[in-house]
Each structure stands twice: as structure tokens, then as C-alpha cells.
Amino acid sequence: MTIAVIGTGFVGVVTAAVYASFGHKVFGLDIDQKKINKLKKSQVPFHEPQLEDLLKETQKKNHLSFTTSYQEAIQSADLIIVAVGTPSTIDGGVDLKYVFACAESLAPYLKSEAVVVVKSTVPPGTLDLVRDKIKSRTKTKFNLASLPEFLREGSAVNDTLHPDRIVIGAENQTTFELLGELHAPLKAPIVRVRPESAQMAKYAANAYLAMRITFINQVADICEKSGADIEEVISAIGYDKRIGAHYWYPGPGYGGSCFPKDVKELAHFFKQMGKTDNLFVKINQLNSYRINLLLTDYGRKVGGFKDKQILVLGLSFKPNTDDLREAPSTKFIPQLIKLRAQIIAFDPVVKQKTAQAVFGQYLESGSLIIEDELDDLTNSADAIFLLTEWSELISLDYSRFRNGTKPQWLFDIRNRLNPVQVRKWGFKYQGIGRQG
Numbered sequence: 550m551t552i553a554v555i556g557t558g559f560v561g562v563v564t565a566a567v568y569a570s571f572g573h574k575v576f577g578l579d580i581d582q583k584k585i586n587k588l589k590k591s592q593v594p595f596h597e598p599q600l601e602d603l604l605k606e607t608q609k610k611n612h613l614s615f616t617t618s619y620q621e622a623i624q625s626a627d628l629i630i631v632a633v634g635t636p637s638t639i640d641g642g643v644d645l646k647y648v649f650a651c652a653e654s655l656a657p658y659l660k661s662e663a664v665v666v667v668k669s670t671v672p673p674g675t676l677d678l679v680r681d682k683i684k685s686r687t688k689t690k691f692n693l694a695s696l697p698e699f700l701r702e703g704s705a706v707n708d709t710l711h712p713d714r715i716v717i718g719a720e721n722q723t724t725f726e727l728l729g730e731l732h733a734p735l736k737a738p739i740v741r742v743r744p745e746s747a748q749m750a751k752y753a754a755n756a757y758l759a760m761r762i763t764f765i766n767q768v769a770d771i772c773e774k775s776g777a778d779i780e781e782v783i784s785a786i787g788y789d790k791r792i793g794a795h796y797w798y799p800g801p802g803y804g805g806s807c808f809p810k811d812v813k814e815l816a817h818f819f820k821q822m823g824k825t826d827n828l829f830v831k832i833n834q835l836n837s838y839r840i841n842l843l844l845t846d847y848g849r850k851v852g853g854f855k856d857k858q859i860l861v862l863g864l865s866f867k868p869n870t871d872d873l874r875e876a877p878s879t880k881f882i883p884q885l886i887k888l889r890a891q892i893i894a895f896d897p898v899v900k901q902k903t904a905q906a907v908f909g910q911y912l913e914s915g916s917l918i919i920e921d922e923l924d925d926l927t928n929s930a931d932a933i934f935l936l937t938e939w940s941e942l943i944s945l946d947y948s949r950f951r952n953g954t955k956p957q958w959l960f961d962i963r964n965r966l967n968p969v970q971v972r973k974w975g976f977k978y979q980g981i982g983r984q985g
């Protein structure tokens with residue numbers, strides 16, 4: 550079938566490339582000419598493992614092409630997938646302006662009976678609004694569906710090729726069949742539901758995972774003060790099949806482009822229903838305060854951050870991506886600089902150029918230096934913050950950063966280092982909820 554994917558962010562590009570790899574004719578469409586020019590040359594504008602190879606392979610076979618022309622992408626498409634951003638509004642709601650702009654722009658070129666699929670994360674009820682937008686510009690008959698994505702940055706290609714399930718929210722049998730056929734090669738369970746349920750499933754899944762992380766962080770905080778060790782606690786409760794030992798390593802709180810936003814949006818929906826005091830408001834609050842609380846504790850330990858040299862390891866919000874959205878580094882670094890610390894940072898993929906947009910003012914003032922190579926880092930730091938669990942950072946021999954008998958702290962905010970080893974190297978160790 551012929552497919553148009555609108556929006557070439559990480560969800561759009563991965564989706565387009567994977568469908569093209571099944572042999573469909575896929576157009577990736579975006580209004581950003583610069584991005585399209587890069588993608589035409591199989592250059593991925595962000596860091597995502599395996600994606601460049603998939604782009605090269607599918608473009609070479611002429612299964613995938615990129616364009617800025619709505620007419621070119623839409624006129625022959627049986628399926629149009631909207632994968633544009635849905636940023637938050639100031640009050641925590643969702644801004645649907647890009648989804649609506651797509652609906653209006655695609656409408657004049659729609660082929661009869663084409664299916665318009667909303668993949669962007671949108672609240673229940675959005676398809677009715679999209680329908681109105683399209684209908685205001687065309688008399689052509691079309692179908693609508695909701696197809697939420699559950700892929701993770703850093704493993705997006707693998708997640709798309711090996712999903713736990715495909716959720717299809719549609720209004721009629723023909724649409725279920727078309728989308729079922731599209732996903733058949735994945736051999737994944739297909740859940741057929743109404744569009745509103747598909748949309749809510751996305752929010753519920755992300756909010757549940759965010760709650761799980763918030764929960765374990767809270768338990769970790771109690772552990773630290775009570776002589777218990779969170780890793781031992783997880784190993785003990787994880788045997789309960791209802792709970793499991795997966796997906797809840799304690800840390801600085803959840804970040805990234807999805808969890809913070811989706812939890813805030815759920816809180817907002819609830820507020821709009823008159824339920825101001827709801828679970829999602831609390832999860833969001835606890836997660837937002839977390840880094841400040843950690844810093845207060847660490848500040849006490851190092852005797853204040855003023856004039857201290859801090860080595861920050863890891864800038865991206867998680868490994869295998871260069872995404873800085875809601876990354877712990879974007880909270881730790883400004884706070885530490887405000888407390889008059891001097892920061893040297895290193896990340897395997899986030900280099901000066903990518904960091905400029907977020908950390909520009911600190912880089913210019915010289916309070917933050919980002920080194921390109923691990924070998925450029927010296928042993929002068931008073932404290933090391935391990936912020937992202939990149940494999941090359943958790944397997945490092947940290948003794949290289951020891952400086953004689955100088956007291957140095959190692960704050961392992963991902964609990965990925967061995968406290969006994971770290972102490973043997975001569976550091977003072979602080980993990981999350983650990984006793985060492």
C-alpha cells in the first residue's frame with residue numbers, strides 16, 4: 550500500500566522506515582525543508598541506533614522517499630499517518646495546533662476512502678475535531694483511526710519491529726482490517742478498540758510507568774534513612790509475579806519527551822473534570838521536586854557547592870539518545886551553577902553543538918565546559934555526578950579520577966556502580982537508597 554507519514558521527528562522517521570522495510574511505498578512528509586534535505590541523504594537529524602542503516606536500505610530500494618509537498622505525499626496514499634508533535638500548553642494541557650494544521654493541509658489531496666491515522670499522543674475526543682477540520686476542506690470520503698506508539702528512544706527501531714502489542718482504535722471494520730494487514734508482519738498481538746480507548750491506553754501506560762518509577766524512588770528515599778538498601782528490597786519484592794523486578798530502577802526521577810508531559814496532561818484532564826486533587830498531580834509534583842531534594846542532600850555532604858569542581862557524566866535523559874528533553878542534566882547543571890559550582894561535563898553523544906541550545910549561556914560564561922573525549926577529563930573534581938547510565942560510563946575505571954588524598958564524592962544517581970569498588974578506589978559513595 551502507499552503510505553504518507555506526516556512529521557519527521559523520531560516517531561515519524563522510525564515509523565516511515567519500518568513500514569517501508571515491509572515493502573510499502575512510503576512518503577515521509579515535513580514542512581521543515583532542512584530536515585527533509587538531510588533525510589533525503591539518509592542523514593538522521595538525531596541520534597537513534599539502527600535508524601540510519603534502515604533509511605539507507607529502504608531508500609536504496611525506492612520504498613521510502615521524503616518530501617515537503619503535501620500534494621506529492623497525500624494524493625496516492627491509502628494511509629496517512631499523522632506523527633507530529635503535541636506540545637504542552639502552559640497550564641499542562643495539550644496543544645493540538647500541529648495536528649489540526651496537518652488535517653487542514655492534507656484534506657484537499659485526499660484519495661477517496663483513504664484512512665487518516667493519528668499516531669501523535671492526543672486526548673480522547675481528538676478524532677472528532679480532526680474530522681471537522683478535514684471536512685471543512687473536502688467532500689472526499691475518508692476514515693479515521695488512532696494508532697498510539699509505545700516505542701522508547703534509544704531502542705525505537707527495535708521496539709517498532711518487536712512490539713509487545715499493536716493498539717488500533719478504529720470506527721469500522723474496513724479500517725481495522727487495513728491496519729491489521731499493515732502490522733501482520735510484526736506477528737504481535739493486535740488489540741482492536743474504539744479510538745478513545747486507544748488514546749487513553751497510551752496515557753495510561755505512560756502514567757503507570759511514571760508512577761512505578763516515582764513509587765520506587767519514594768521507597769528508595771525511605772530505605773536510605775532507615776538502614777534498608779533499595780536494591781535488596783527490589784530483589785526481594787521482584788519475585789512476586791504481580792510486581793516483578795523489571796522497569797523500576799531508582800534514580801533522579803523520570804524525564805524524556807513523554808512521561809513528564811503525559812502525566813501533566815492526565816492531571817490537567819482530571820482538573821478540568823473538577824478533580825483538582827488527583828494521583829497524577831501528585832506524581833508530577835514528586836518527580837519535579839526530586840532533583841532539588843537530592844541536591845540539598847548532596848550539598849550538605851560536600852560542604853556546599855560554592856567554588857567546587859563538579860564532573861558531570863552523562864547529559865542525555867537516557868543512554869543511546871542525544872535527547873536533552875527533561876534530562877536530569879538540564880536541572881542539575883543550572884542548579885549547581887547557581888550555587889556557584891564549576892562544571893565539567895562529558896557525554897558519549899551530546900557534544901557542544903547539541904548542548905548549545907540548552908546550555909548555551911553556561912557554555913558562554915565558562916561555568917560549564919563540555920569535553921569531547923573521556924581522556925580530556927582530569928582528576929580535579931570534588932564530586933562526580935553519574936547522571937546517565939551509558940554503558941561506557943558505568944564500566945569506567947573511576948580510579949582515573951582520584952586525586953591523591955583529596956576527599957572526593959561519587960554520586961551514582963542511577964545505582965549502576967558497585968559501592969564497595971567505588972570506596973576501594975578512595976571515593977565517598979552515595980547512590981539512591983543504598984547502604985553500600
Ligand code: UDX
Pocket residue numbers: 698699700701702703755758762795796797798799800801802803804805806807808866867
Ligand atoms: C517512554 C515509554 O517507555 C514508551 O513506551 C513511550 O512510547 C514513550 O515514553 P522513553 O521516554 O523513550 O519511552 O524512555 P524510557 O526508557 O521509558 O524512560 C523514561 C524515563 O524514565 C527516563 O528518564 C528514564 O531514565 C526513567 N526511568 C525508566 C527510571 O528512572 N527508572 C526506570 O526503571 C525506567
